[in-house]
Amino acid sequence: MRPFDYHRATDAADAARLASAHPGARFIAGGTNLLDLMKVQVEQPAQLIDINRIGLDRIEDEDDGGLRIGALVRNTDLAAHDRVRTDYGVLSRALLAGASGQLRNKATTAGNLLQRTRCPYFYDVSKPCNKRVPGSGCSAIGGMSRGLAIVGGSEHCIATHPSDMAVAMRVLDARVETVRADGSTRTIAIADFHQLPGETPHVETALEAGELITHVTLPPPLPGRHVYRKVRDRASYAFALVSVAAIVSGDDRRVAIGGVAAKPWRMEEAEKRGGADAIGDALEAEARPTEQNRFKLTLARRTLAATLTEASA
Numbered sequence: 001m002r003p004f005d006y007h008r009a010t011d012a013a014d015a016a017r018l019a020s021a022h023p024g025a026r027f028i029a030g031g032t033n034l035l036d037l038m039k040v041q042v043e044q045p046a047q048l049i050d051i052n053r054i055g056l057d058r059i060e061d062e063d064d065g066g067l068r069i070g071a072l073v074r075n076t077d078l079a080a081h082d083r084v085r086t087d088y089g090v091l092s093r094a095l096l097a098g099a100s101g102q103l104r105n106k107a108t109t110a111g112n113l114l115q116r117t118r119c120p121y122f123y124d125v126s127k128p129c130n131k132r133v134p135g136s137g138c139s140a141i142g143g144m145s146r147g148l149a150i151v152g153g154s155e156h157c158i159a160t161h162p163s164d165m166a167v168a169m170r171v172l173d174a175r176v177e178t179v180r181a182d183g184s185t186r187t188i189a190i191a192d193f194h195q196l197p198g199e200t201p202h203v204e205t206a207l208e209a210g211e212l213i214t215h216v217t218l219p220p221p222l223p224g225r226h227v228y229r230k231v232r233d234r235a236s237y238a239f240a241l242v243s244v245a246a247i248v249s250g251d252d253r254r255v256a257i258g259g260v261a262a263k264p265w266r267m268e269e270a271e272k273r274g275g276a277d278a279i280g281d282a283l284e285a286e287a288r289p290t291e292q293n294r295f296k297l298t299l300a301r302r303t304l305a306a307t308l309t310e311a312s313a
């Protein structure tokens with residue numbers, strides 16, 4: 001690991017000030033992804049800004065019946081929160097499907113949304129990777145691509161986003177609240193938060209340099225049955241090959257698919273047209289799989305069918 005300077009922020013405004021004073025600095029929350037990346041020198045920040053003592057660790061009811069989640073709320077606490085379990089079951093289930101108990105005790109709401117891809121070449125600094133070194137090439141295209149994207153990729157990158165929580169946040173239409181380095185604030189719809197690779201795979205989110213996530217807000221609860229189903233190589237402690245978050249109430253269904261793209265994938269038109277077949281057909285129509293990950297299309301259809309059957313029961 002390269003040497004770095006350590007700063008401890010006292011509140012969100014202080015964190016924004018420190019980010020503004022130290023361009024290229026990284027915020028550190030749970031550190032469960034950032035520190036791993038620093039150890040293999042994928043990330044080499046000269047400055048770390050510790051945001052663990054800035055507050056933002058509460059879950060509060062909103063006047064409209066929604067929920068406001070602090071950026072530093074740990075995954076364990078969010079999954080176990082009474083209202084999350086009762087009113088946003090899909091989120092609780094997605095969180096508990098991720099990582100391990102120890103990791104969830106450290107991992108934070110914002111850090112989870114911002115975790116980096118698990119593409120093996122991204123972590124291997126001896127291999128070309130456009131996401132790590134823009135313009136260097138993509139080793140996965142023509143290489144090992146089994147776990148990678150089947151939709152939304154580009155000729156420059158076919159990485160997936162690994163978060164389970166983000167898939168549930170997408171089906172719930174969460175909003176991300178931020179403070180920029182200049183102190184101004186804004187709200188970003190989760191649908192617009194993660195970016196597809198296009199020609200700039202290193203640009204992964206709508207965040208600007210030094211922009212801090214302060215909260216994630218959920219709209220008032222949606223009626224219906226909430227289900228999250230994750231399919232992976234091992235029964236636990238593995239990232240999703242395909243996952244499906246669904247909320248079904250009568251003929252109304254909302255579905256987000258994980259493990260297939262650089263962001264949670266939603267196809268609202270297909271949701272209105274029908275169930276698993278309609279959504280599976282729409283996914284297949286957009287898909288550009290490699291030979292190694294073509295199986296994800298069948299897996300997605302089967303996971304959609306099983307999830308929607310369970311949610312409709």
Ligand SMILES: Cc1cc2nc3c(=O)[nH]c(=O)nc-3n(C[C@H](O)[C@H](O)[C@H](O)COP(=O)(O)OP(=O)(O)OC[C@H]3O[C@@H](n4cnc5c(N)ncnc54)[C@H](O)[C@@H]3O)c2cc1C
Nearest residue numbers: 029030031032033034098099107108111112114163164213
């Ligand atoms: C072995 C292992 C297995 C795992 N399995 C799964 C799994 O199955 N499913 C899953 O979803 N995840 C899994 N994870 C990933 C884990 O969920 C993430 O590492 C964790 O959620 C990241 O949160 P953190 O608070 O530790 O982030 P950090 O590592 O502290 O930060 C991650 C990134 O977010 C930035 N950041 C953090 N907070 C903020 C903020 N408030 N504003 C702006 N930027 C911020 C940091 O600068 C950094 O770039 C696994 C991780 C490991 C190590």
Ligand code: SF4
Nearest residue numbers: 119129130138157158
């Ligand atoms: S898929 Fe993306 S992350 Fe993986 S090697 Fe290619 S550019 Fe890098």
